[in-house]
Amino acid sequence: MKKSCPRLLLCxxxxxxxxxxAQAWQIADDRGVWVTFSxxxxxxxxxxxxxxxxxxxxxxxxxxxGVDRYSNFPDSxxxxxQVGGGLDPNIEAIVALQPDLVLMAxxxxxxxxxxxxGLKVMALEPKNHADVRRILEKIxxxxxxxxxxxxxxxxxxxxxxxxxxxxxxxKKTRVYFEVNGAPYAAGESSFIGETLTRLGVRNxxxxxxxxxxxxxxxxxxxxxxxxxxxxxRNYSGLQGRPGWAGIRAIKERRVCVFTPAQSDxxxxxxxxxxxxxxxxxxxxxxxxx
Amino acid sequence: MPSIAVSAHAISASLGNIEVLHGIDLTLPAGCWTSxxxxxxxxxxxxxxxxxxxxxxxxxxxxLDQPLATLPRRVRARQLAxxxxxxxTGDDLTVWDIVMLGRLPHQLWLAAxxxxxxxxVARALRATQAWDWRGRTLGxxxxxxxxxxLLARALAVQAQVLLMDEPLANLDPPxxxxxxxxxxxxxxxxxxxVSVLHEISFALHADQMVIMAQGRITHQGACAxxxxxxxxxxxxxxxxxxxxxxxxWVALPCVVKASQAPPSVGTGMDCLLPPP
Amino acid sequence: MTAMDRQQRMAxxxxxxxxxxxxxxxxxxxxxxxxxxxxxxxxxxxxxxQQIVWDIRLPRTVGAWSAGALxxxxxxxxQGLFRNPLADPYLLGSxxxxxxxxxxxxxxxxxxxLATEWLVRLGxxxxxxxxxxxxxLLTLALAKGVQHxxxxxxxxxxxxxxxxxxxxxxxxxxxxxxxxxxxxxxGSTSFVGWSACALMAGIWxxxxxxxxxxSHALDGLSLGEAxxxxxxxxxxxxxxxxxxxxxxxxxxxVAQTGLIAFVGLAAxxxxxxxxxxxxxxxxFLSSLMGGxxxxxxxxxARWLIAPQxxxxxxxxxxxxxxxxxxxxxRNSHPxxxxxx
Numbered sequence: 001m002k003k004s005c006p007r008l009l010l011c012x013x014x015x016x017x018x019x020x021x022a023q024a025w026q027i028a029d030d031r032g033v034w035v036t037f038s039x040x041x042x043x044x045x046x047x048x049x050x051x052x053x054x055x056x057x058x059x060x061x062x063x064x065x066g067v068d069r070y071s072n073f074p075d076s077x078x079x080x081x082q083v084g085g086g087l088d089p090n091i092e093a094i095v096a097l098q099p100d101l102v103l104m105a106x107x108x109x110x111x112x113x114x115x116x117x118g119l120k121v122m123a124l125e126p127k128n129h130a131d132v133r134r135i136l137e138k139i140x141x142x143x144x145x146x147x148x149x150x151x152x153x154x155x156x157x158x159x160x161x162x163x164x165x166x167x168x169x170x171k172k173t174r175v176y177f178e179v180n181g182a183p184y185a186a187g188e189s190s191f192i193g194e195t196l197t198r199l200g201v202r203n204x205x206x207x208x209x210x211x212x213x214x215x216x217x218x219x220x221x222x223x224x225x226x227x228x229x230x231x232x233r234n235y236s237g238l239q240g241r242p243g244w245a246g247i248r249a250i251k252e253r254r255v256c257v258f259t260p261a262q263s264d265x266x267x268x269x270x271x272x273x274x275x276x277x278x279x280x281x282x283x284x285x286x287x288x289x
Numbered sequence: 290m291p292s293i294a295v296s297a298h299a300i301s302a303s304l305g306n307i308e309v310l311h312g313i314d315l316t317l318p319a320g321c322w323t324s325x326x327x328x329x330x331x332x333x334x335x336x337x338x339x340x341x342x343x344x345x346x347x348x349x350x351x352x353l354d355q356p357l358a359t360l361p362r363r364v365r366a367r368q369l370a371x372x373x374x375x376x377x378t379g380d381d382l383t384v385w386d387i388v389m390l391g392r393l394p395h396q397l398w399l400a401a402x403x404x405x406x407x408x409x410v411a412r413a414l415r416a417t418q419a420w421d422w423r424g425r426t427l428g429x430x431x432x433x434x435x436x437x438x439l440l441a442r443a444l445a446v447q448a449q450v451l452l453m454d455e456p457l458a459n460l461d462p463p464x465x466x467x468x469x470x471x472x473x474x475x476x477x478x479x480x481x482x483v484s485v486l487h488e489i490s491f492a493l494h495a496d497q498m499v500i501m502a503q504g505r506i507t508h509q510g511a512c513a514x515x516x517x518x519x520x521x522x523x524x525x526x527x528x529x530x531x532x533x534x535x536x537x538w539v540a541l542p543c544v545v546k547a548s549q550a551p552p553s554v555g556t557g558m559d560c561l562l563p564p565p
Numbered sequence: 566m567t568a569m570d571r572q573q574r575m576a577x578x579x580x581x582x583x584x585x586x587x588x589x590x591x592x593x594x595x596x597x598x599x600x601x602x603x604x605x606x607x608x609x610x611x612x613x614x615q616q617i618v619w620d621i622r623l624p625r626t627v628g629a630w631s632a633g634a635l636x637x638x639x640x641x642x643x644q645g646l647f648r649n650p651l652a653d654p655y656l657l658g659s660x661x662x663x664x665x666x667x668x669x670x671x672x673x674x675x676x677x678x679l680a681t682e683w684l685v686r687l688g689x690x691x692x693x694x695x696x697x698x699x700x701x702l703l704t705l706a707l708a709k710g711v712q713h714x715x716x717x718x719x720x721x722x723x724x725x726x727x728x729x730x731x732x733x734x735x736x737x738x739x740x741x742x743x744x745x746x747x748x749x750x751x752g753s754t755s756f757v758g759w760s761a762c763a764l765m766a767g768i769w770x771x772x773x774x775x776x777x778x779x780s781h782a783l784d785g786l787s788l789g790e791a792x793x794x795x796x797x798x799x800x801x802x803x804x805x806x807x808x809x810x811x812x813x814x815x816x817x818x819v820a821q822t823g824l825i826a827f828v829g830l831a832a833x834x835x836x837x838x839x840x841x842x843x844x845x846x847x848x849f850l851s852s853l854m855g856g857x858x859x860x861x862x863x864x865x866a867r868w869l870i871a872p873q874x875x876x877x878x879x880x881x882x883x884x885x886x887x888x889x890x891x892x893x894x895r896n897s898h899p900x901x902x903x904x905x
Contacts, residue, residue: 070740088737180741181671181689182748183755209873214748217755218598218621219872222613231741237685242758243620246613263741343791366797376789378648381841385569390784394797399778424569426841442788446796 027142029122030106040144041101041120045094047086050126050270051103052077054136057271058145066097072264073272095119101142126269127211129194136271151271158274162281163199170284173201176225176249179267185215191269195277201227201284217241225249227287229256229280231263256283294319294450294481295340299348302332302339309335310346311504317497319353319449322472322482324492324512327501327524333485334374334454336501340483341371341452353449366394370448372439374455380428384438387427388413391445413444416471418464432459440468444475451475453484457491469494489521489529489540500524512538575840576850583853587630590860594626597868620758628757628821629863629877630856631765633828635772635818637855639811640829641836641848642776645783646807647714654815654829657704657717657808658724659697663819665728666696667749668735671742689749690761690820697816700724701808711804714790751876752823754863761821768817772810773852779803779810780845825878827885828855828862834892858884 024038045066046052052071055064061076068089069082081097084090086105094102095117102114106125114121122142126132133152140148175196177186186192188203190211196203204223205213221243228238228249244250258266258279266276293316300313309332317323317340325333338344342357342365350357353368370391379387391413392406402410414420417437427435436459443451457465469491472482476496486492493512500508500520508520518531518538529540595618639654647656655661670692673680684692705711707720736743782803785793794800818825832855836847862880869875 085737085740087740180745180748182745182753184744184748213873214876216598216867216872216874218617221617221621224613237688240688240758241756242624243616246616338791341791341795343794362799363797366795369795371792371795373789373791376792377787378789379784379787381837382784382787382843383569383572383841386784386843387788390788390796393781393785399781424572439788 025141027122027138029124029138031111031123033123035120035122037120037142041099041142043097043099043101045083045097045099045102046071047083047089047102047104047108048125049073049264050132050268051105051124051135051139053268053270053272054126054132054139055103055143057136057151058140058143058148060143060145063143065099066094091117103139126191128189128191128269129198129273132269132271132273155271155274159195159198159277162274162277166199166281166284167288170288171200173227173284173288174204174223174225175201175284176204176220176223176228178228178230179212180231182214183217183220184212185209185220187211187213191273192267195266195273195280199277199281199284218243220244221247227254227256227284229258229283231258231260231267254287256280256287258283292319293317293351294321294353295483296351297336297340297348298351300336300339300346300350301348302335302344302346304335309504310339313348313504313506315340315499315506315509317481317483317499319481320476320479321496322476322484322494323497323499324495325483325485325499325501326487326489326492326521327507330503331501332504333501337452337454337483337485341369343371363394366448367446368449370443370446370451372443372451372453372456374458377427377435377439381426383424383426384414384419384430384441385410385423387438388419388423388441388445391442394446409445409447410441413441416444416474417441418467433461433464436460437464440471444471448480450481451483453482455487456484457486457488465491490538493531493538493540572841576842576846579836579839579850580846580853583850583857586857587853587860590857590864591623591626591630594629594860594864594867595622597864598622598871624759624762625754625757625863625867626860627762628765629754629859631762631769632754632757632818632822632825633832633859634769634852634856635765635814636825636829636859637832638769638772638776638848638852639814639818640831640855641833641844641851642783642807642811642814643829644833645786645844645847646804646811647718648786650834651830653827654811654818655725655824657721657811658700658728659812659815659819660824661725661728661732662696662698662700662703663693663816664696664732664746664750664824665735666692666694666699668732668742668746669696671745672735672739693749693823694816694820696728697819698812700728701812701816703728705808711801711808717808748876749823750878752825752878752881753866753874753876754822755874757821765817765821768813769852772814773849775806775810776848777845779807780843780848782807783844783848822859823876823878825859825881827881828858831885831888832858835888838892 024036026034026036028034042063043065044055044063046055046064047068049071052064052067053073055061056074061074064077064080066081066083067077068084068086070085071077081093083093086108089110091110091113094114100120102119102121104111104121104123106123111121111123124135124138126135136152137148177192179186185205187205187209188197188207193203204225205215224247226248238244238255239250249255262279265272266279295317297313297315300310301308302310313336325336327333335344339346340350342350352360352365357365388410389402389406392402392409396402396406414423417440419437419441422430422434427438430438440456457468460468475482492498495512498510498512498517499506502524507524508517510517521531522529528543530543531538531540598617636654643652643654643656644650667689670684670689674684704717704720704724707724708717711717736746782798785796785798833847833851835854836850859881862884863877866875866877866880
C-alpha cells in the first residue's frame, strides 16, 4: 500500500504532463510559416478587412483590440483603435496594444519586423471562394471556435439561395464587371468572377485572361455584354467612351453602379460573400429583360 | 557721322550683391579701335556688357549720339554687334546657319534670308577664313575654328560698332594675326571696334587704350603714348615692361633673378631683358 | 553639291520618310486589336467590325500620332529653351501636376453625387489638363517669371517632386484608385475618340504655329543669352510664349494618353542624328518623329498580348531607353569627324 503511492503520483504527473503538452498546437499560415499556440489568442490585431470580418463572423469580435483603417464592418470595429493601413501599419501602435496575435495579408512586408519584436504573426489572404472557406476554418482552429463548418455551410447556402432567386432567363445573361477605369476587368477566375459563376451568369472575360486583366476596350465592344457592373468610385461615364454607345448594356441602360458600401461587400473575399451575391443578384433582377 | 561712337556717364553696376563698377565716365571715339585692359577682376567684361546694353546699370550710355535705353531693340541690334566668350552651345547647327543668325536684326520677322543676307554671310566667312567649313556643324570644329566662326557671325551683322570680349581666346598665332588684319580692315572702313583683351601686346596695336583697375578707369590714351605705357606698367604693379620692337610695342613679363630684390616703382630697369 | 545642301536634302528626306511611316502605321494600327486583321476585311459587311475599326481603332491610332506629335514638339522646344539635350517636356512639373489632378478626381468619385456629376462632366482628361497647366503656373510663380533659366528649372523640379509626393499620398489614402492611377501614369490610348483627336490636332496646329514663329529665338538662344539679346530678340516675351507652348502641348498630350516617357526626350535626338537643321525645321521634324514613335509603340502595346493591353509608357521606355543606350555606345567610340 505504501509502495503504490509514489508510483501513482508518478503516473498522475506523467499524465498531466502529456495533457498539457497536447494543449500546445501549431498552425501554418499562407507563407508556410508554422505558428505555435499554447492557448487561444485573446488580443488580436487585424490588418486586413476580410480577416476582421472573418473573426467577427466566428463570433469572436470581442477579442479584437486593433484594426487597420480600411476595416469597416461590423460597426463595432470602427470604435477600435486604428493602427494604419495594411501596407503601412503603425508598428508602435500595434506593439502598444500588446496583442498575442497579428493577422495580416501575405503581401505585407512588416511580418519580419513584428516577429522580431516578439509578436505572433499569421499571414492569410483570401483570394477566391475556396480560400474564404479555408481561412475561416483556419482562424476557427486558432481561436478554438468549434463547428466552423456550420458557419461555412450557412454562408454557402445563402449564396445558393441567392442563385436560386434568379429566374431561369437570367442564366443566359452575359456580364462585364469593371473593377476600375483603366480598364481592368474581373475575370472568371477572380473572386467576383466566381460569385458570378455561382449565380449562373456568364462572364465575358474567360479564364484564360487571368483574374484581373487590363483589357482592350474594343474587346468589350465585340463581346457586347448584356449587363455591366461597376463600382461607384470608378463610374466615370461609360457612355462617352468611343464605340461603347452600341453595346447592348449601354443602349438598354442595363448598368449597375454599386455604392462604395456595396462595392466593399462585392469585392472583398470574405464571409460577407453571400451578401455580395445577393447584391449582384438584385442587380441582375433589376436589369432583367 | 558722329565722332563719338559710345559714351558712358556715371556708370555703376553690380554682379549679385557686389558692386563691380564705380561711377565710370568714358568716351570712345568713332572709327577707332579701342582696347580695354586691366588686371583680373577689374570689371572689363562687365563694362563691355553695360556698353552693349546687356546688364542693368545706373547712369547713361549713349550709342552714336542716341541714348541706349530708349533705342528700339532692333535698331540697337543693327548698330551694335556683340561677341562674347564661352557662350555658344549650338553644336548641331552648321557654320552657315550660325553666321546667318548674325543677319537676324536685318531680316523681317519669319522672312527667308535674302540675297543681301547671303552675300553678307559669304563675305564674313571669307574674311575669317571659315568659308571652307560652311557645311560643317559647330561641334565638328576645333576651339580655334569655332572662335573664327563666331567672329564671322559678329561680322555678318555689319554693325557700326563691334564689342568683343576676349576675342583671341583659343586662337593660335596665325589666326590671331588674321584677327588683327580683320579689325584693322574694319577700322579703316570707318567702323568702331572695342575689345577687352588679356594679350597686352595685341592690345597695344589698337588706336586707343582704356586701362581699368578695381572697377574704375585709371587711364585713357593713345597706344603709342609713353604715358599710356607707364600707366599700363603701373596698373600691373611693374610686373610688365613695354618695349619697342621695330614698329610695334610689346609687353614683356618682368622676370626677376631669384637673388635680386624686387624692382622698385618707376624704374622697370631691374627686369632681365634681351639686348635691343 | 555642298554640305549645306546635303543637310537640307537630308531634312527633306526625313520629313517625307516620317510622313510615309505615319501612313503605313495608320493602316497597321487600324488592323491591330483584340480581333486582328480580319476585322478590316469585314468592315464593309459587318456593322460591328465597322464600329470597331472606325470608332475605336482609327481614333486610337490617330490619337497616338497626335499625342506623340505634341510630345515631340514639346521636347524640341524644351531642349532649345533650356539649352540642355536632356530636357524633356515634363521638366516644369507638368507630369506630376497631371498625376495629382487625376488622383484627386479619382479619389472624389463616389464621395458625393454632386462631386461625381461635376467630375463626370470635367472628365479625367480635364482634370489631368488642369493639373498639368496648374503645375507650370506654379513653377512660373515660384521662379518669379522667366528671367533666369536655372531658377525656372529648379522651380520645375521642386514642383514636380512635391506634387508627385501629394499624388502618391492620395494613392495611399484611397487604395481603390491605385490601379487606375498606375494605368494613367504608365500611359494608354484606351479611350481616345474622335473628339479627343480633333482637340489634340487643334492644339498641335496652334502650338506648331507659335513654335515656328519663335524658332528664330531658339536658334539665337543657342548662341548664348547675351548674344541673343544683342541680336535684338525680345527674350523675356519669347520665353513666356515658349513656356506657354510647352505647357499647352504637354497638358493636351498627357490629358488624353497619360504620362508617356521618352518620346519627348528621344524624338529631337533621333532627328538630329539624321539631319542637322535650325529649330524651324527641327521642331516640325521632331513632332513627326514623336508621332511615328508613339504610333508604333501603341500598336505594339495593343498587339503583343491581345486581347490584353500593355501600358504604352512601358514600351516607349523600353524602346527609348534602348535607343539612348545605343547612342551612348556609339558616342563612346567617336568617329574620325570628331576633333578636339
